[in-house]
Amino acid sequence: MADVFSLDNAKEKLEALDAFIDAQVSKKDGLIAVLHRAQDLFGYLPSELQLYVARKLNIPASKVYGVVSFYSYFTQEKRGEFTVSVCMGTACFVKGVDKVVDEFTKQLGVKFGETTPDGLFTMNDVRCIGACGLAPVVMINDKVFGHVKASDVANIIETCKNSERSE
Template sequence: MAEYNLNSEKLKKLEEYIDGIEEKEGALINILHEAQDMFGYLPKDLQLYIARKCNIPASKVFGVVTFYSYFTMEPRGQHVINICMGTACFVKGAEKILTEFKRILNIKEGNMSEDGMFTINTLRCVGACGLAPVVMVDGKVYGRVKVEDVEEIIKEYKK
C-alpha cells in the first residue's frame, strides 16, 4: 500500500470494503462511490489501486470514472454549488448568478475555493424549469434565485 500517495487509514478502510465483495468487477460502480465518499475524489493513484485490488484493467476503471458525471478526479470543496444553465435558467439570469458566486468566492467554474469550502459547477438542466433560475448546493435546491440571494446562500454554508 505504501506505493500509493494516499491516506493509508482511508486506504485500509477501502481495502476492507473491497475484500468484503465477492464479485468485484460487477461492483465497480459501488466501489468507486465508496472510494469517492471516503477520499472526496478519485485521483489516478486511487483508481490504479482499485483496478489492482479488483483485478481489472485500469483503463476500465478510468473509463467508468470519466463516463459518469458523479465521479470526479479533482478535489471538491466541502460544499458543491451547481448552477443550472438549461434554457429556462439561462434566459432568467443564471449567467449573472454564476458570475456573482465566482466573484464572492473568488474562484473559477470547476475549481475549489482556497479554504476548501466550495466548488462551483454548472449543469445542463436539473429539470426544475418552473423554478428557474435554479441553484443546488449539496443537493438542496434553491429556486427563483436572484443575484442578491447569492451572498445569503453562501453564508448558510459558512456556519
C-alpha cells in the same frame, strides 16, 4: 501549495474501502459502487486511487479511468467542502442564471471548475438538475436552492459558511 495525494497517509480510509470491496458479490460488476464509496471516503478519485481500485478489482486501469471520466458525478480533482452546482439548462438560462453565475464568481473569486483558496467552495456547471419549475436552480452539495436571484448569492454563501462552523 497544491494538495498532494498519497495512499500512504490513508490507512483507515483504505481499510474501509477494502472492506467494502470484499463485501461485493461480484467485484467486476461492482466498479461503480466501489468508485462511489472511494469518492465518499477520499472526496475525489486521483489517478493513484483509481489504480488501487483497478488492482483490487483485478480490472484494467483504463476501465476504471473510463468510468471516472465518463460520469460527471466522479471527480479527479479535490473539491471544496461545498460544491456549488449551477444549472445551465435552458429553463435556468432563460430565467437569468447568468446573473447568478456572475455573482457567485464575484463573491467566491472562482470560475467553473475551480476551488476557492480556503478549500470551502468548488464551482461547477451542470447541464440540468431536473428542477426546471424552480429555475434558476443552484445545488450546493445535496441541497437545492430554487428561484435563485443574484441578490440571494451572498446569503447562500453565508449559510454554507455558518453550517460549516457549527459542525
